[in-house]
Amino acid sequence: MLMAVAMAGFSLNDAVTKFLTAQMNFGQVMLVRGVIAGVLVFGLAYYQQALRPVSILFRLPVALRVFGEIGGTVTFLASITYLPLANTSAIFQSLPLAITLGAAVIFGEPVGWRRWLAILAGFIGVLIVVRPGVEGFNQFALLALISVGFCTIRDLATSRIPKEIPSLFVTLLTTCVVAVVGGAIMVPLGGWTRPSNGALGLLLLAAVLVLIGYQCVIMALRAGDISAVAPFRYTQLLWAMLLGYLIFGDAPDAAMILGASVIVASGLYAFHRERIRNREQLVSAKASALPTEGL
Secondary structure, three states: OHHHHHHHHHHHHHHHHHHHOOOOOHHHHHHHHHHHHHHHHHHHHHHOOOOOOHHHHHOHHHHHHHHHHHHHHHHHHHHHHHOOHHHHHHHHOOHHHHHHHHHHHHOOOOOOHHHHHHHHHHHHHHHHHHOOOOOOOOOHHHHHHHHHHHHHHHHHHHOOOOOOOOHHHHHHHHHHHHHHHHHHHHOOOOOOOOOOHHHHHHHHHHHHHHHHHHHHHHHHHHHOOHHHHHHHHHHHHHHHHHHHHHHHOOOOOHHHHHHHHHHHHHHHHHHHHHHHHHHHHHHHHHHHHOOOOOO
């Protein structure tokens, strides 16, 4: 449920952000949205006594999470500025498969041949959406794919953050650093544009949505098994298709729907195999714990 709520919040935020990029560059959106969200998170963290020394930022898992969030945010916002929401979201649905791949390579988590095939099929689905070398190819689709790589680093690092560090403080650090980066890249992207009152209201809404998304994702990844939580990211695709059509009039084409279907089916199958593996391990552990009678 936490991951599903996070995906709804992120999808609504993406729609608001894409709408605002017609009035200002995405660096300014990152800055203003981050400042507003940072103030809100700081107040909540102070109220819940979740503030900790800033030096926590330099702990490796936290630093890697923030690094992944920065790279993922910049490349993702650049992609949705020039791509339909549904296309970017479809590419992003390969994230659970990328996380499974990363967990196997980096953490040595066991992955059977069926899940390896699912991962391969999922990335074939990504190629169908991206369509490299054909007329429908858009180079900004590659930015969405790069964003997947950054977010894989972010989520794997999040699962290794020590339990004693409050999730809310991790959210605060992430929000503040992303806002600073947004201010830094705002200048080369065109500088400051005075926002209208309506735009400020939308930025406030985006900040609240990002806050909800950040907090729910961190709590979900820290409280649950990655392989069990990650598949619920697929709900974001439904939101992206609906919002993209209602707000921007973007109707998904056949290649996008086919590629997205392959990605989602691959991810769900990988999730299914992971559940079977976990159940078998649990049964084996219980069996080994039973007392044996002497002859």
